[in-house]
Amino acid sequence: MHPDKKQTIIEAAMELFADKGFEGTSIRELAAKAGVNIAMVNYYFGSKEKLFEAMVEEKSTYFRERLNSILIDESKNELQKIDTIIEDYVNRITSQHKYHRVIHQELMLQQRESLHENIIAVFAKNKEVLKKIIDQGVKKKVFRKVDPELTIVTLFGTMHQALLSKSMCKFLIAKDANFDPYTDEAFKKRLINHIKQVMHAHLSHQP
Amino acid sequence: MHPDKKQTIIEAAMELFADKGFEGTSIRELAAKAGVNIAMVNYYFGSKEKLFEAMVEEKSTYFRERLNSILIDESKNELQKIDTIIEDYVNRITSQHKYHRVIHQELMLQQRESLHENIIAVFAKNKEVLKKIIDQGVKKKVFRKVDPELTIVTLFGTMHQALLSKSMCKFLIAKDANFDPYTDEAFKKRLINHIKQVMHAHLSHQP
Amino acid sequence: MHPDKKQTIIEAAMELFADKGFEGTSIRELAAKAGVNIAMVNYYFGSKEKLFEAMVEEKSTYFRERLNSILIDESKNELQKIDTIIEDYVNRITSQHKYHRVIHQELMLQQRESLHENIIAVFAKNKEVLKKIIDQGVKKKVFRKVDPELTIVTLFGTMHQALLSKSMCKFLIAKDANFDPYTDEAFKKRLINHIKQVMHAHLSHQP
């Protein structure tokens, strides 16, 4: 029964931290949402901050183990690998947008900066994989030389900008108010196509 | 002395809100930073939230009045206009990064959502200007047809991702620790070049 | 222009103190209601408490000078004098109900007790007049011997109980909601008749 409750708390925390921020979320409402006793958070995690760290750690562990499979997939050429990464990312972010929102917020604040290292490490690893793919493409002369760090920044940045704010989503989709942008397949497709188009153009040799 | 103090408070607020978030900033420390009495915030603005609104309003007013000059500049062709916008944006965001950070955070939270409208409106106006430029380019057959909303999303998204987090900046620049990324001209140039490259490739006809 | 502003403040104070109590009224709203500067209250009266005292003093001075005329009126017998007093009181309280409410409240609290003396003195004087009338009636054998203090307590108590609470008024009148009980002549007449009836029965010899 331990891990279940811990998990319930973490899920509730992610939900609330994403919507209200870390400081904007009180342990009281967090416990209420998770359906556990107020004292449980400190009991299990030691403090509100430690809970936050646990949440980040758990989720980032989950994300760390991806991507390599794409890298070594020999059935795809470099451009196809890029396409797969784009699709993969968009799907990840839409399905886990609350978590990405929390991370994104956290990275902008100058508090709990010890966590930044952790987050940046994940980002760095992703960059490395992408860099390897690009380097292969360059070696094979199918790609031109680009800035690998900033290329992944454009990749992530576009997705984050498009997906992490509900208000922004609504503006971009321009449809009736209260529907969930994160399950709208048409928008996901539109976004994937756009990023592919940008990346193809960016990576391919110019005329 | 009236407007000065108000301004001092707003500046201190922006600084702290950017670094610690709205809820993470207490009026106490805000007043201390601004060098005013603790009661002044409520005296001038009525509440912490109203101060926040005042800050957003003031700054967004400032940003609303740009961009049109670029649109109507007849000495530039469409691609040059895009380039100018990119340079303009990067300069703006680096010089006002704290403000952009606050706005960016705010847009992700589901609190004080009444402000989102205001913020999105500024974004929408920027998009309109960009769209006009793109449309002109398309009509003149120098640009291909692209998704205008998502194109500006990529533009903003890349900059925000690269600039709004200090940790991200440091990772990207990969230089010694405590130097200020927002005054590093080399990095700015690198970023501008990257975005220009991406945009040129994206907008121009493919081979 | 002095006395006018002072008067305006006193009137506003009476209004607000009656509805919200002394502590429940802030100088800010008081000044707003009176249409004067916030600093005027302290400027004219020295403090909020002194304003209160000034208000009580002024109004009680006004009420102190009544009643003697009734006492010495030779055209009326004792019962007629009692009747006149009842009518006079009911009219006074209805027309000055806010003030009476303030006084009544004040007398119940154990704060600013120095004012109680003042208020009780007015009450005492009223009692003295009534006592003289009753004593005359007793001497003429038209009244029986009664407790003069408690008789005036019944007199005042009935009126206060009936008139000083709007909710109580509404309950007693049992009419449609938002009308002003203090201008309802029918209710005033009903109240006067009741008190006269009570007093006549109380003072006259029993069968």
Next chain:
Amino acid sequence: MHPDKKQTIIEAAMELFADKGFEGTSIRELAAKAGVNIAMVNYYFGSKEKLFEAMVEEKSTYFRERLNSILIDESKNELQKIDTIIEDYVNRITSQHKYHRVIHQELMLQQRESLHENIIAVFAKNKEVLKKIIDQGVKKKVFRKVDPELTIVTLFGTMHQALLSKSMCKFLIAKDANFDPYTDEAFKKRLINHIKQVMHAHLSHQP
């Protein structure tokens, strides 16, 4: 330990609200008087206002359940019932004078008016019982026809006027200063006799 502390707080609140009014009482001193932590009031009751409501509710519940026993007592005739009610009321008010003071104050203010309904309901029920007794007496031709609402107003009003203000009590008793009027049996008897006399005269047929 739960109900005890709640009760302690309620008792302290009644004490202080009676002496200083609701707004004149701070949670700080309330907690100090009750000997509990300053946060307990909000912990138990949610807010100062809710504490007030809880106090009123609890006490009014207590008073709601009386009186009917007198109504159905077949061993007493109507006048005896009235006498019993008078004695009962005077005893109640003297023993619970703080509570009655709070209620009485509250009814005069135009704040927290939602509570008025509650209070008036208790008053209304008392009136109904009294009205039934009077109606019986009228039917048996031992009473004359009177205004039942205002008759109970006189009953309550006299007691409130005599008992709810310490200063008024002292004036009426005219004895040495610091003794407690609420335990002075002589004064209670005097008051009871006066009210009985008034009510007998008021209700019986006139000569």
Next chain:
DNA sequence: GATGAATGAGAATTCATTCAT
């Protein structure tokens, strides 16, 4: 292990008052 009660520190805000002009 698990929890409801309890708490001290600190939050935002409002207050009556003062003071420079």
Next chain:
DNA sequence: CATGAATGAATTCTCATTCAT
């Protein structure tokens, strides 16, 4: 004379955390 700005003290209330059971 009169006032808007300014302030320190005090307000209610919420917070994360602890502790006895």
